[in-house]
Amino acid sequence: MPDWLQQPRVPPVDMRYSSRTIVGVSTGVANFGAGGSAVYKLVRTSRLYEQIVQQIEESIVKGDLKPGDQLPAERELAQRFGVSRTAVREAVKALREKGLVEAYSGRGTFITDGTTQAVRQSLDLMVKIGQPEGSKHLAEVRAILEPEIAALAAERIQESELAAMREAVAVMNRSGQDPQAFIEADLDFHLALAEGAANPLILSLLDSIVGPLREQRLRIFQVPGGPDRGQFHHKRILEAIEHRDPERAREAMRAHLTQVSDDSQTPAVKRTPVK
Numbered sequence: 001m002p003d004w005l006q007q008p009r010v011p012p013v014d015m016r017y018s019s020r021t022i023v024g025v026s027t028g029v030a031n032f033g034a035g036g037s038a039v040y041k042l043v044r045t046s047r048l049y050e051q052i053v054q055q056i057e058e059s060i061v062k063g064d065l066k067p068g069d070q071l072p073a074e075r076e077l078a079q080r081f082g083v084s085r086t087a088v089r090e091a092v093k094a095l096r097e098k099g100l101v102e103a104y105s106g107r108g109t110f111i112t113d114g115t116t117q118a119v120r121q122s123l124d125l126m127v128k129i130g131q132p133e134g135s136k137h138l139a140e141v142r143a144i145l146e147p148e149i150a151a152l153a154a155e156r157i158q159e160s161e162l163a164a165m166r167e168a169v170a171v172m173n174r175s176g177q178d179p180q181a182f183i184e185a186d187l188d189f190h191l192a193l194a195e196g197a198a199n200p201l202i203l204s205l206l207d208s209i210v211g212p213l214r215e216q217r218l219r220i221f222q223v224p225g226g227p228d229r230g231q232f233h234h235k236r237i238l239e240a241i242e243h244r245d246p247e248r249a250r251e252a253m254r255a256h257l258t259q260v261s262d263d264s265q266t267p268a269v270k271r272t273p274v275k
Contacts, residue, residue, distance in 0.1 A: 048083045049090035053098075056091070060100060060111060071101065071109045086187040090210055105200050138212050139261050143254075145205065146190070149197045150237060150253040151246040157196030164192035165238050172234065176227055183217045189234055196241070220260065222268035229259050 059065040071077065074092070078085045092109055095101040103109045153161075171185035187210065194206050206213075220226040233256035240249035 048081075048087040049094060052077075052081055052083070052087065052091035053094045056095060057098075057100065065111050067111050069111045071111070073108070084184040084188055086184055086191060086210065089191070089207055093207055093210075135216065135264055138209065138216060139257070139264070141209065142260070143257055145202070146257060147250045147253045149194055149202055150241070150249040152199065152202075153193050153196030154241050154244050154246040154249040156198040157193075157241055161192045161196040162242065164195075165189055165241065168192060169231070169234055169238060172227070172231055179218060179221045182221060182227055183214060186217050186230065186234075187213065193237070193241070216260070216264060219268055220263045223263045223266045224269055226263045226266075229263065230256070233259055 056065065056071075071092070072080070074085055074088050077088045081088065092101065092103065096103060100112060101109050102112050168185045168189035172182050172189070175181035175185060190213075191203075191206070194202050220230065233252065236252040237249060237256060240252045
């Protein structure tokens, strides 16, 4: 195990379900590099994953992170950067596409030598919301995947993943006027549900369309009543999962996706985000 993983951990800050940083933290950092030299600042603006990518790239260039070094687990990175787990997942995906890291199921994510960038065709580029038929294609993919994900999760989910879903719902409850916080929590709700299905291939599939999913949610947030309707269905899904009822979870997810499809076709109204 690399020496830098032996460094004392920064006291964890549970910011997994919000992209907002902690009020009152003026110089928060996350230190997990070799010899304690890679110091990471809490990121504070939009496009959070790009800032995470930049900080990790800088550590690689400076030699603080070397080929073979293992990155901390997703949950720990989210705590240390003070962002949602979804932002961390997008950052790791971007680093993979640049050939800077490789992720191995059951082992973790490791720094590579950067010379063998894999050729990957991301579904993210094929399902852009702004492209013709893009929204329709995304809706079809979700209708195929997510009801069965919900049914599997109802049978397999662990308490930690249930707790993550409950926390995401709580964040959405209080973020009706904050699109960034609401959308990150929405993504985290569905991520926790997918984790509950206990199938790593499902997570990989969802990872590939996180970008279009965020765009879709941003549009629906601008539709009058869209966030409230989404929350109604999120709570129905959560209740079905808590009762370990696969068929009920499947039907609740189908109803949610019908609502998403309807709202996606409704004209949006620009809303002023809370600063």
